[in-house]
Amino acid sequence: MIGSIRLGRARARRIKETGSWGMRWDAFAGSGFHVVLHGRGWLITADDPPRALGQGDVVLAPSGARHGLSHVPRALDDLPPGDMSGKPQPDGHADFEFLCGAYHLEHGQVHEYLLSLPDFIVASPDDGDPELASLVDLLIADLSQAGPGTEATRSALLDLLLVHVLRGWLRTHPGPDWPLVRDPAVVAALRHIHREPHRPWTVSQLSAVVGMSRTAFTRHFTGRMGKPPRVYLTGVRLSQGARLLRETDAPLAVIARQIGYSTEFAFGTAFRREYGISPGRFRDGARTAPVVRNDRHGQSGSTTTTSGFTVR
Template structure:
């Protein structure tokens, strides 16, 4: 199971935002919590990455900070607590007249209209500090250039570049943790991993807890207990979430009729799908489709 691909694909139902910020060496700011996944790439200068759950971490030029489930975090010129940082300024800052000591780009997928971050991302620490490599540096350079000037194809390019930065940063994190921590506890259990693979491969199948427990080679009770402990939600809750996130992707990326999408994600009728979709995302599928057009990258934070 390619958990990074699954997690990043889930984010595509959200909106992409981003900005470049050149600030003084004394800059200090706190980014409030949100439902989504973000990152900061430090292009020039240095400072400290601050979170509410770990000691301050030194950031140097080239480093990438990933916020895998939207936890509150901050950046400052010296170690401090999150509460000591002022709120980061909103909006896109004007380009300075001359280069500033600290230069960074920020990007985020924000799930503003319902949905939730994939359990794999939610299982990670609040912030990840990753040393860049040549590929990540090249992606950051491309994103920085695209943020600087609008041109044809930018809507597609921005989203693709944010995807690539996140995927490559998460790969580097996994590689650095190999042997020290698993990528996701749920995938270390052979039975639960087998059930997850089946759900992701065929979310539309008529799954039941009994059928999934047989796939996992466990009793129904043991399977439900183990799945909930490792994944964070019961099996059928996870299945429904997969179906509805897949439906949201199809609404966003295709012009297929609602009845066809409902069948493709395991609902007998479009009315059943629409009801479940409204409960998950807070609005009907038709309105969701109309409101989720790709956006130009703008403010992140």
């Protein structure tokens, strides 16, 4: 799941508000956070009553649902669009201060696990996770300076923040939203797929290495994972291919072989079917996409105006 959201570009910024304020983020493909640094405000959603937020609260929007923030309870449609232009933030005291950022997926789909979660998860400093507060401090420090590796460190910090929020939520909500895979045969197959996606796996080969008949293995795997083995394998390969396109300069033919496709053409056909864009255009978009930059006041902003997640 973490691998799937990292196909998007991590963006974050620090925002200060004073007096009467409010902002809205429309639905987007990706995941977002809000972390309150100072003051009190309200989380506004389309379906639930406004929820009070205080210092240290972290709001996770796992699948990018439409929402807003405000100094008082208000209707969501009454809030203006959130400003993600990256304009400098004022110095000095503010009534409400938070961090805002997102993994926005320009291509591909939000992972099924994230879609199975509630639209919003709120973590409080009273939940007993001291590491979460430490991660927020590290993210604040990362936003206050620009340097080599900033995009990598920001992505890693946001990954960790997401994991800690989900861990805390799962401790108190161990419901059936997403089945834990305990079937030994399915677990073994997943290990083979993720460790060696480049191997020319067939369903018969996978069933043989886990010691099951092809029919029984397919039934078990599909029942636990929600999709047949072949479809799951294709998703893993293409997700890895997308990451290699974004993070490396390797030729398409090399990437194709690394993830299990015999030719660049076969890789390109499968990639377009999954992401709706050719591998070359996907790579060009990753290179030209706006990045998070820091202004001279030590605040961070994105040049994009797309919806985002907020870390307060």
